[in-house]
Amino acid sequence: MTRLLCLCLWLCLCLSAQAVAATLITAPDASPQAQTTAAWFREEPVLGALHGQVVLAQRSQVAALLPPRLRTAWQDWSQTLPAARPEAYALFSKGNWLIIAGDDDRGVMFGMGHVLRKAERGRVRGLPLYVTPDKAIRAHQIGYRFKNNSYDAFTLPMFERHLRDLIVFGTNGLQWIAPISDDAAESPLFPAPPLDTLIGVSRLTERYGVDFHLYYPQMMADYGDPAQRAAELKRFEALVRATPHISSLFIPGGDPGHTPPDILFPLIRDEAAILRRYHPKATVWVSAQGFDMAQYERFYALMAEENPWLTGVFVGPQSRDTVSAQRARIPARYKVLFYPDIAHTLHTQFPVPGFDPAFALTEGREPINPQPQAQSHIYRHFAGDFEGFVTYSEGVTDDVNKVMWTGLGMDRSQSASVLAADYGRYFLGDARFGVVLEGLERNWRGPVRRNGDIPRTLTTLNSLPHRDNWRYDMLAYRARYDAYMQRRAVAETQREDAAYQALSKNDFQAARWALSTPDDADTQALRTEIHALAGRLYSDIGLQLSVRLYGASNWERGANLDRLQLSLNDRVWLTRRMDEIEALPVPARAERVAALLRRxxxxxxxxxxxxxxxxxxxxxxxxxxxxxxxxxxxxxxxxxxxxxxxxxxxxxxxxxxxxxxxxxxxxxxxxxxxxxxxxxxxxxxxxxxxxxxxxxxxxxxxxxxxxxxxxxxxxxxxxxxxxxxxxxxxxxxxxxxxxxxxxxxxxxxxxxxxxxx
Structure with missing residues (x-):
């Protein structure tokens, strides 16, 4: 009995020891930003799963926080590292100690992010390591506007969570579309006025120590008119005066906007002067988007001049010249940023290659679109020509693609598969969800009717633990949508074939019956599941998958629930042709039927x-x-x-x-x-x-x-x-x-x- 009691006590002590969360050690003179990072880390479940001591500090502060034996081991290794670099971080472990050392405050935060996305079963593998960012600017655009597929429903706490999630993978800034663009002034889904939300998010970025980039299109009709120019400068000054934190100003030549270069450049020069009265360190960027060939040549000529107020150029959609061509024409004193469209599948900067018409028609231009391999390739293909990026986004449907760009911008040595696994581990608690992301990308390769990846991807997703999580629901929605469309594409083809077969026998009634055959029970069950997921996604993250049900601005803006039952054959056209033929005298029908059969x-x-x-x-x-x-x-x-x-x-x-x-x-x-x-x-x-x-x-x-x-x-x-x-x-x-x-x-x-x- 005594032996049994001792065994029970020993087990209890072991379990108690395992349950003890790590002790977080920070520098006593930590900056306000570092304190924000530490407070954030304490809220994360990952810290509770680690054991021992975790040091979170700048590299220059670490040695003073360590016991002598560990200090020697740390110094022996850290002395092999290069001199401190902006936003870089080092991770080192020995025994039950984990050291997260940033070369600056942002490096501390990004080092913590590395631990958050890599920790598994209380451990971080692959240490020691030192990571230096591949690109200096790694930002994502946010549009708090009616056109957007989700952000117009976000509250400030939702934006803060989203900012944190992006920082974990290495984002160092948000670009905010000013409340002056090619959009409605209000959205019925706004939880707060646009200016209030802009100011609130600007304060959030300042608190977390990341950049706030203001995207400010020039939308007045004619800036050659002195009155319109003066009104624009007055409106601009009111906005930048009210905004607490602005790191940079981005002004597109077009998309939206339409101002020719000779008028645009002096206007931006004056706006830059106004901006720096309130935000002295802010940088200024311009794009040639929308310009025709003659305007491009004038743009290059103006860039060849001395423009001390201008930092550089960003290259985005609707640009005649690629980022490579523009880098070659723009003087080296100007930096070049990329502004890639990661949100759209067609009518876009990077169309999905070989996108099956059934998917193009139904899932549309702005669907849930994880493309880990494609986005990784696009980044690497152009990486030599840009010094940073701000991705063009329309909400959360491109959530995975943001992670790909940010992760590569932080560390280009990572593969798409590794980043996909990180996404699964951090957001869904299981790295195996990365396989689902890659499967969803393969679902769009080749003809939908013969794509074996579609059922495999759904099976893989269903084999993994269910998560009460909007990101899980997005993957489930896409996997089921793909499977549903595959079933319907096959069935619709069979219905049309059967209709033509009936027409070959002059049996119009059988042809109509064939075209109107209902979906089978399994297909109908998938449709029910898709509708349920759409409702949850709207409730949880504001994703607007329907115009009628959830207030989307347009079906093209991600609202593909509205196209779930769209015909995938020529049913309507063929029915109208049959109506016309049946209205003819019997002797006159044969030639028309023959023409239909030939098609x-x-x-x-x-x-x-x-x-x-x-x-x-x-x-x-x-x-x-x-x-x-x-x-x-x-x-x-x-x-x-x-x-x-x-x-x-x-x-x-x-x-x-x-x-x-x-x-x-x-x-x-x-x-x-x-x-x-x-x-x-x-x-x-x-x-x-x-x-x-x-x-x-x-x-x-x-x-x-x-x-x-x-x-x-x-x-x-x-x-x-x-x-x-x-x-x-x-x-x-x-x-x-x-x-x-x-x-x-x-x-x-x-x-x-x-x-x-």
């Missing part, structure tokens, strides 16, 4: 391309590989129009190919019959704006001069001059007007047939 099939020995479908456009010249040109500046890209099959448009009209700026859109044919003339049929279709297009064969023969689309869609047919096919091959190139600015888009071709007569 897009070319005549014998002809060719057909559905240019918006990567799997059905064999003659499209795609140009450089995505890996070498992720912006698609020198190649073709597929996209979709602002229409749906439920509008009565065919899928083949909704999807199209295009190219940017001066890059021609090209189709190339070989193996033509040299003895026969050919006919060309083109469907021009796409978004409501379109550019005048010139079509040239073999770089020599103009098939049609610059012409605007006369309807949407529009079918154009022509007989080709015999000489353009006489050599047995043919190149077709579509050109738009030269020197355009803006997005460079608008050269949109949906379908092309080439066939011998």
């Amino acid at each position: 897009d099939a070319p005549p014998p020995d002809g060719f057909y391309d559905d240019l918006g479908d990567p799997q059905a456009s064999p003659h499209l010249v795609r140009g450089t590989d995505w890996a070498d040109d992720p912006q698609r500046m020198a190649g073709a890209l597929e996209s979709i129009a602002d229409r749906t099959p439920d509008d009565g448009w065919r899928l083949a009209w909704i999807t199209y190919a295009e190219a940017l700026y001066e890059t021609p859109l090209e189709l190339r044919y070989a193996g033509l019959d040299r003895t026969r003339p050919y006919r060309l049929k083109v469907v021009y279709a796409g978004e409501d704006y379109a550019l005048p297009l010139t079509l040239i064969a073999n770089d020599t023969t103009t098939l049609h001069a610059a012409r605007a689309r006369r309807s949407n869609p529009e079918t154009v047919e022509m007989d080709l001059p015999p000489e353009v096919t006489a050599q047995g091959h043919l190149s077709l190139k579509w050109f738009c007007p030269q020197g355009l600015g803006g997005s460079g888009r608008g050269r949109q071709v949906a379908q092309v047939w080439l066939y011998p007569l």
